Amino acid sequence: MATKLGPTPVKSPASGGAPTHHGPKGVGEDNKILSQGKWAAWLLAPTVIALGIVIVYPIISAIMMSFQKDAGLDPATGLFTAGGPAGIQNYVNWIAQQCSAPGGGTLACPPGTLGAQFWSATATTFFFTIVTVTLETVLGFWMAMIMARTFKGRSLVRAAVLVPWAIPTAVTAKLWLFIFAFEGIANKLFNTSILWTGSEWPAKWAVIIADVWKTTPFMALLILAGLQMIPAEVYEAAKVDGATAWQRFRMITLPLVKPALMVAVLFRTLDALRMFDLPYILTGGANNTTTLSILVINQIRQGFNAAAALSTITFVIIFLVAFIFVRFLGANVVEQSGATGKGKK
Amino acid sequence: MSTATAASTLRAEQDKGRRASQNREKWVQSRTYISAAVILTWCLAPAYWMVVTAFRDVGFTYDTSLLPTHVTLDNFNTAFDTSFGNRFGQALLNSVFIGVVVTAVSLLIGVFAAYALARLNFRFKYLVLGFILGASMFPGVALITPLFQLFTNIGWIGTYQALIIPNISFVLPLTVYTMTSFFREMPWELEESARVDGCTQGQAFRKVIMPLAAPAIFTTAILAFISSWNEFLIASQLSSDKTQPVTVAIASFAGAQPNQIPYTAIMAAGTIVTVPLVILVLVFQRKIVAGLTAGAVK
Numbered sequence: 001m002a003t004k005l006g007p008t009p010v011k012s013p014a015s016g017g018a019p020t021h022h023g024p025k026g027v028g029e030d031n032k033i034l035s036q037g038k039w040a041a042w043l044l045a046p047t048v049i050a051l052g053i054v055i056v057y058p059i060i061s062a063i064m065m066s067f068q069k070d071a072g073l074d075p076a077t078g079l080f081t082a083g084g085p086a087g088i089q090n091y092v093n094w095i096a097q098q099c100s101a102p103g104g105g106t107l108a109c110p111p112g113t114l115g116a117q118f119w120s121a122t123a124t125t126f127f128f129t130i131v132t133v134t135l136e137t138v139l140g141f142w143m144a145m146i147m148a149r150t151f152k153g154r155s156l157v158r159a160a161v162l163v164p165w166a167i168p169t170a171v172t173a174k175l176w177l178f179i180f181a182f183e184g185i186a187n188k189l190f191n192t193s194i195l196w197t198g199s200e201w202p203a204k205w206a207v208i209i210a211d212v213w214k215t216t217p218f219m220a221l222l223i224l225a226g227l228q229m230i231p232a233e234v235y236e237a238a239k240v241d242g243a244t245a246w247q248r249f250r251m252i253t254l255p256l257v258k259p260a261l262m263v264a265v266l267f268r269t270l271d272a273l274r275m276f277d278l279p280y281i282l283t284g285g286a287n288n289t290t291t292l293s294i295l296v297i298n299q300i301r302q303g304f305n306a307a308a309a310l311s312t313i314t315f316v317i318i319f320l321v322a323f324i325f326v327r328f329l330g331a332n333v334v335e336q337s338g339a340t341g342k343g344k345k
Numbered sequence: 346m347s348t349a350t351a352a353s354t355l356r357a358e359q360d361k362g363r364r365a366s367q368n369r370e371k372w373v374q375s376r377t378y379i380s381a382a383v384i385l386t387w388c389l390a391p392a393y394w395m396v397v398t399a400f401r402d403v404g405f406t407y408d409t410s411l412l413p414t415h416v417t418l419d420n421f422n423t424a425f426d427t428s429f430g431n432r433f434g435q436a437l438l439n440s441v442f443i444g445v446v447v448t449a450v451s452l453l454i455g456v457f458a459a460y461a462l463a464r465l466n467f468r469f470k471y472l473v474l475g476f477i478l479g480a481s482m483f484p485g486v487a488l489i490t491p492l493f494q495l496f497t498n499i500g501w502i503g504t505y506q507a508l509i510i511p512n513i514s515f516v517l518p519l520t521v522y523t524m525t526s527f528f529r530e531m532p533w534e535l536e537e538s539a540r541v542d543g544c545t546q547g548q549a550f551r552k553v554i555m556p557l558a559a560p561a562i563f564t565t566a567i568l569a570f571i572s573s574w575n576e577f578l579i580a581s582q583l584s585s586d587k588t589q590p591v592t593v594a595i596a597s598f599a600g601a602q603p604n605q606i607p608y609t610a611i612m613a614a615g616t617i618v619t620v621p622l623v624i625l626v627l628v629f630q631r632k633i634v635a636g637l638t639a640g641a642v643k
Contacts, residue, residue, distance in 0.1 A: 036465040036466055036467055037465075037467040037468065039461065039465055039467075040461040040465045040467040040470075041467075042457075043457040043458060043460055043461035043465075044457070044458045044461050044462075044473060046454040046457060046458070047454050047455055047457070047458035047477070047517060047521055048458075048473070048476075050454055050513060050517060051476070051477070051480050051514065051517060051518065053510075054488075054510055054511060054513055054514035054517075055480050055483060055488065055514050057491075058487070058488045058491040058492055058495075059487060059488075059491075061491035061495070062487060062488075062490055062491045065490065065491060065494065142380075143384050146377060146380045146381055146384060147384075149377050151374065151377050151378065151381065153378075153381060154381075155630075156385070157381050157384055157385060158630065158634070159627050159630050160384065160385050160388045160389050161384065161388050162623075162626050162627065162630060162633065162634070163388055163389060163392050163623055163626075164388050164391070164392065165626075166571065166619065166622045166623045166626045167392065167615075167619045167622075167623070168574060168575040168577070168591070168592050168595075168618060168619070169575060169577060169592075170575070170577045170591075170592035170593070170595050170596045171395075171592070171595055171615040171618055171619055173596070174595055174596070174598075174608075174611050174612075174615060175391055175392075175394070175395045175612070175615060176391070177606070178394075178395075178398065178606075178608045178611070178612065179391060179394060181407070181608070183407040184407065184409075185394060185409050188409040189409075213387070213388075213391060217388065218637065221634055221637055221638055222637075222638050224638075225634075225638035267482070270482045271482075273484070274484035274485060274486065276485070276486065276577070276578045277577040277578065277592075280577075280581075280596075281577075281596045292486070293484065293485070293486045293578070296486040296489070296490065297486065297489070297578070297581075297582065300489065300490055300493055300582065304490055304493065304494045307490045308490040308491065311484075311486045311487045311489070311490050312487065314484055314486055314487060315483075315484055315487040318482070318484050322479075322482065
């Protein structure tokens, strides 16, 4: 914050009388100039309040719900059980994969029920995340390197990569479902007869391929933006010094593009961890493609409070991953987003 | 004599070197074109397949010839046909309505926040920015459970506000975030000059900055609209037949036979949903890319 304040002259805070305007509009009428802090507070208030209502309130409410029992018919006794405080029972049930048993206790959930799927859904979510983000990073980096070169038709390529990004995920899922249909084009082109959505690994790969197709462009564009920040002189100097292409890539490109790359990887990772639309529509979560988000959605109609516990667990997992990224891998999102005083150089 | 020989040898060497490097250039260049062709194919082929299928007669759904065959417009009629319980036309209107409201509200609220974050110095700026960024990364499923219960209790399931309000939760952070980056790039000196000329800060903002900011705001609006248009998770749970957006309509598109997916009609619906967006995105390509990558670099 050592940077000098903007051109806005800062006078003493408007004294007396609460400011009656919410934006700059009212300011034109009276000539008082609010201090920047007060200004900022007024300008930010609508956003912060709106986000408070649509995000903070649901989170708190979800956490409170997660400590409540689900009211409903006890599957074992057929009697109606009231809700009431559950302590951490909902969490324990998910993590230990316990379901309520006749007589009030718990026992291991029978296979196939939602309660038995927590760890497999977690594993699936992480598997999808690791594989898709890795593929997207490698492919995206390669695409960005190509798009950073000068050649005829470069703008065409840059436009083309926006096409998968602009197609809604729901449409993407249906499109790839069709491509991967048994009599579809994928089997035809590769001369295979795989029932893509019929068994575990083909189904998983179908989801991964569709996801990579859809989101690699975003990655490539972020990395491209990072590449374009590297001054050409650096490469020239390295060339003069006799650095090989590989050395230039390793010693110049990678370290200089790393901040942008880390942010791109962080964004994609957090996005992949909440993956829902694609597997939900493409495979319906069958064949071990149920992600944590799908599990939450499937649980909602069987009990709000258990679903709330699971969504809180999902939230905590995503939060932890984000924390690890920012803390240990140096993805400095806030600073990268450049809120450093002024954007002007 | 000997110097001449040496000179000519040197020249020959240089020529050879130049030719070699020219060859290498050519090789690099052609490799670039091959790579570019691969990228183009990878990105466009599936989208192309969607459009080709959309125009293909339903009897030839699984025709795998790569060029358009059995061209017909029937599928577009089928897409809008409501006799199998599909409400695609209604869903289109719903999506436009929800998208416009969400975009308008987010921009209206977000523009002030973005201005503050880009222009003003105040305490807790990083905290606010971190909060907004965190909000944009927030998993939708963490919202859905309490909202589902709340909206069930107050009878909002199947209303437009039940879809609009949660959509704002992820469109608004995106809006603020993108506009903040745009605003930091603008020539604010002009504002200063306006103030020197006697404008108040409010007037300077309204008369000088707003017109300049219009392209940035427009781009942000496109990004906001797209992200609302693409939303599926919340809508799949909180919408009814009457309020469902296109994503939900397409995901649950039914055909004449329950066990047969009407792919050609779905691809036609997908094409209708996608093509306007793709055109919009391609027209404003530069701005969109700037908006998408805003914040990740610089």
